[in-house]
Amino acid sequence: MTKGMMRRAARPTLALLLAGVSMPALAQESAAEAADAETVDGTDIVVTAQKRSERLQDVPIAVSAIGGDSLERQRVTQADELAGKIVNLQLTSTVGDNTPIFALRGVSMSDYSLNQASPVATYYDEVYKGNFAFLGVAMYDLERVEVLRGPQGTLYGKNTTGGAVNLISRTPVLGDTEGYLNLGYGNYDRYEANGAVSVPLGETLAARVAFTFARADGWFKNQLPDEPDLASVREYGIRGSLLFEPSAGARFVLRASTSYQNPRNYGIYAQPETVNRPGLGRREIEANVTDRRRART
The missing domain is CATH 2.170.130.10 (TonB-dependent receptor, plug domain)
Structure with a gap:
């Protein structure tokens, strides 16, 4: 099974759209x-x-x-x-x-x-x-x-x-308040949320805050005793933007953002003879290296 097919298998099956904005x-x-x-x-x-x-x-x-x-x-x-x-x-x-x-x-x-x-x-x-x-x-x-x-x-x-x-x-919008919020739940106990809100702070100034969050159990089943499943999801990100447009010919955008990921990746350190051992299913693995990959930006 390809990596793309595996990802699609872990996609949320139910999504609730609370509000939307066209872009x-x-x-x-x-x-x-x-x-x-x-x-x-x-x-x-x-x-x-x-x-x-x-x-x-x-x-x-x-x-x-x-x-x-x-x-x-x-x-x-x-x-x-x-x-x-x-x-x-x-x-x-x-x-x-x-x-x-x-x-x-x-x-x-x-x-x-x-x-x-x-x-x-x-x-x-x-x-x-x-x-x-x-x-x-x-x-x-x-x-x-x-x-x-x-x-x-x-x-x-x-x-x-x-x-x-x-x-x-996306940048803030002058003159209008807009926003959206998406919530989702899917297989492998996946929870996710993302949204944004843009508010004017005057005729020439506007601000926007956007975020995303996702958490899911691993879909790559580890067959070793007491070892966690791999390919889990643990991540969030948040971004703030400030737009200053004093005239039609001048536009300034200030952005600040941070994100953090803390998943257990699939068994990239496993030995081939262990991964392909007879009796293992297509989404099963025997991996004793199950450290989390931490990435902060």
């Missing part, structure tokens, strides 16, 4: 869908792939974009899941969820050490995440995701031979 929608460009991806419901898709706001169809580079609403509808909650949504984007993940080593146009890295920088750069709100372990809990309250096929060294500097992945979170 820019889907724009996934491919050879067959390029014409349809330029507009959604008659609205132009605006991207900042060239460090300025442009309509997607006016950008003279190979770029794909997915809007925040589409990410929510498709339940994309981890950066690892982007590989199934973006044409030509692939990844490997050797130390657990939300630590993707991206590959674009066949360019990636074969060294999986945590102190290496990938040739496909990841930017979170224009902040360079040189190490794939720095990404943390990234996929919540996003405005859009942009993937640029490389090389992109002219605008994005080093480590963009393969391309660049831009994760762009």
Whole structure:
């Protein structure tokens, strides 16, 4: 069974939507869908792939974009899941969820050490995440995701031979109060919640707070006595944003965020003869290395 199939098996089966807010929608460009991806419901898709706001169809580079609403509808909650949504984007993940080593146009890295920088750069709100372990809990309250096929060294500097992945979170909204809250429960005793609220603080100032939380038991059953199951979920993230727009030509955004992950990963340290021992099921393992992977950003 593939890793994607295993993840889907642990997805929540029941979700309760308490309130929602519409944001820019889907724009996934491919050879067959390029014409349809330029507009959604008659609205132009605006991207900042060239460090300025442009309509997607006016950008003279190979770029794909997915809007925040589409990410929510498709339940994309981890950066690892982007590989199934973006044409030509692939990844490997050797130390657990939300630590993707991206590959674009066949360019990636074969060294999986945590102190290496990938040739496909990841930017979170224009902040360079040189190490794939720095990404943390990234996929919540996003405005859009942009993937640029490389090389992109002219605008994005080093480590963009393969391309660049831009994760762009939602900004506060002037003049209106809006928000949403999603609650979910699923198999493997999974609990999750995410939401955001944006409030105006005056005519030129607004604030937004967003959060996410998830907890689930492991779906990789450990057959050793007194050893915990693996591939559990323990994570949360919170982000605050402040928007100051004194005039039509000036816009300042200040963001602060933190996230924490504390899961038990599946048996990446187990010996092959132990993992593949006859009699073990497809989601069973015998692993005596069950330490938690702690990651704080």
